[in-house]
Amino acid sequence: MSEMVVGLDTSAAAAARAYGPEARARVGFFTDTSVCIGCKACEVACKEWNQVPAEPHDFTAESYDNTGSLGANSWRHVAFVEQSDGAAGLRWLMSSDVCKHCTEAACLDVCPTGALFRTEFGTVVVQEDVCNGCGYCVPACPFGVIGRRERPHDGRAFKCTLCYDRLKGGHQPACAKACPTESIQFGELEELRERADARLGELHAQGRSEARLYGRDPGDGVGGFGAFFLLLDEPEVYGLPPDPLSTTRHLAGTWRAAAASMAVLVGATVAACLGFRG
Amino acid sequence: MTESPSYHGRSVIKPPVWRPEIPIYFFTGGLGGAAALLSLGARATGQPVLARRALLVGAAAEALSPAFLTADLGRPERFLNMLRLLKLSSPMSIGSWVMSASVASSAAAAALELRARAPRARLALECCSASLGPAMATYTAVLIANTAVPAWQEARRSLPPLFAASSAASAGAACTLACPLAQAGPARALAALGGIATVAIGGLMRRALGPLLAEPYRRGPSGLLRRSADALSAAGAGLIAAPGRSRARLSTGAALILAGQLSLRFAVAQAGGASARDPRQTIVPQRQRQAERVS
Numbered sequence: 002m003s004e005m006v007v008g009l010d011t012s013a014a015a016a017a018r019a020y021g022p023e024a025r026a027r028v029g030f031f032t033d034t035s036v037c038i039g040c041k042a043c044e045v046a047c048k049e050w051n052q053v054p055a056e057p058h059d060f061t062a063e064s065y066d067n068t069g070s071l072g073a074n075s076w077r078h079v080a081f082v083e084q085s086d087g088a089a090g091l092r093w094l095m096s097s098d099v100c101k102h103c104t105e106a107a108c109l110d111v112c113p114t115g116a117l118f119r120t121e122f123g124t125v126v127v128q129e130d131v132c133n134g135c136g137y138c139v140p141a142c143p144f145g146v147i148g149r150r151e152r153p154h155d156g157r158a159f160k161c162t163l164c165y166d167r168l169k170g171g172h173q174p175a176c177a178k179a180c181p182t183e184s185i186q187f188g189e190l191e192e193l194r195e196r197a198d199a200r201l202g203e204l205h206a207q208g209r210s211e212a213r214l215y216g217r218d219p220g221d222g223v224g225g226f227g228a229f230f231l232l233l234d235e236p237e238v239y240g241l242p243p244d245p246l247s248t249t250r251h252l253a254g255t256w257r258a259a260a261a262s263m264a265v266l267v268g269a270t271v272a273a274c275l276g277f278r279g
Numbered sequence: 280m281t282e283s284p285s286y287h288g289r290s291v292i293k294p295p296v297w298r299p300e301i302p303i304y305f306f307t308g309g310l311g312g313a314a315a316l317l318s319l320g321a322r323a324t325g326q327p328v329l330a331r332r333a334l335l336v337g338a339a340a341e342a343l344s345p346a347f348l349t350a351d352l353g354r355p356e357r358f359l360n361m362l363r364l365l366k367l368s369s370p371m372s373i374g375s376w377v378m379s380a381s382v383a384s385s386a387a388a389a390a391l392e393l394r395a396r397a398p399r400a401r402l403a404l405e406c407c408s409a410s411l412g413p414a415m416a417t418y419t420a421v422l423i424a425n426t427a428v429p430a431w432q433e434a435r436r437s438l439p440p441l442f443a444a445s446s447a448a449s450a451g452a453a454c455t456l457a458c459p460l461a462q463a464g465p466a467r468a469l470a471a472l473g474g475i476a477t478v479a480i481g482g483l484m485r486r487a488l489g490p491l492l493a494e495p496y497r498r499g500p501s502g503l504l505r506r507s508a509d510a511l512s513a514a515g516a517g518l519i520a521a522p523g524r525s526r527a528r529l530s531t532g533a534a535l536i537l538a539g540q541l542s543l544r545f546a547v548a549q550a551g552g553a554s555a556r557d558p559r560q561t562i563v564p565q566r567q568r569q570a571e572r573v574s
Contacts, residue, residue: 134353156353240286
């Protein structure tokens, strides 16, 4: 019975402790958008490997991006931003977005069935055979990553698995394998963070002071990302939240507000029964 | 401050995918929970007529609830997966257990009441469903506040009292309709008090949210639903609270309150969608939070 009760700490560190000797080094992505050329090979490789269904594409007429956003059927999404800034001329920003595999993952925390779980690699994966499509993870994600696949008789949630099956086989994820410019780098998280720091130093030395790391800091609102980024502008320009927060951090306070409300409800009912007796 | 960059005006987070079954469940589940509490209160204070009617009303409302929840699932046949584990970090997991126990105990108590059998067992079941009633009335508020949706998450202190008041108002109104006039006193009081409380708490909630995050509760379809809810609840509470014993007036008041509370549940649900779709709602408060940390 005790195994059926899951506590509040579902973080990557807690999972590593729970896995014991089966735990593996935590892996992730470092997506260096300064070398992304917007080829979308990552989107295609992901769809092919993971058999993610095609969707009838809209023509957004905004940019070369007709995918629009991450979702149940888009586990990599290349964002295109065209900036014209007077004297500086025209600038293209391209960035391949993906599930962040948060250290404190709100989707995993709120999942009532245990379909979402933390793997031995520290990544966050949905078990298709357990998910009942309750949809709670969808508005819980602070990045709008996970979506419900709406089909007749099937509305389960899907997102990037960081190619869990490929990891098990000792391969790198399909998107990283396909990326021709090494914008998407796969590896152990600790090593990726060092690599990212070095790359940031390099860019700053070149005078590109607009370069910044996004999601590298374990002190942020989700405990750091398993898949983090080097960006060339503010996160919101790419459609990313500037200060994401795992909603679970507020949960105890919200329950306290509920407990107070429950007490008032009981008090009011007792008072009504005593004071307005028929 | 509202001029912030976004990615082609697209939302940062995803809007909730829940269909109308969910706000309807907020209404029926809350009504059922508060009615179970009212029933036991009436039983304990020697008001058997009200106790019986409230028990039956609550059990009926709760009996409908699992059907609404299941219908909204992407894979309804997997409803029981909700009970694979008890997960303390998921209000939906806690709520699934609370609802299952509450529905089972209130249905069994109602069956015993109708057959006038085993009064002790019935009382034990009533105590069980009444003790779960307050949780039924408020856990759905915790559930939606525990998301990335700004108009819900930032209202996390206000939504639980709002839902508790709404549940009291709905249960009071439904029991006022179901009970003979002479015995409906406590139900009338709860309906009027709860109805007014939802209007007041909603106003405080909008003020606490500030102009940007309160927008979905003021404008657009969700704002219209909220304003209708307040008008219906206030009018209904006025009719119910006014002295005198006109059955027609009381029934009209109770019906207005029920309509108002159903409208309120839809308003809150739709406000979440509107809030999630607006990138400013996500970005601007996060920028403010960052600026406050730095300064």
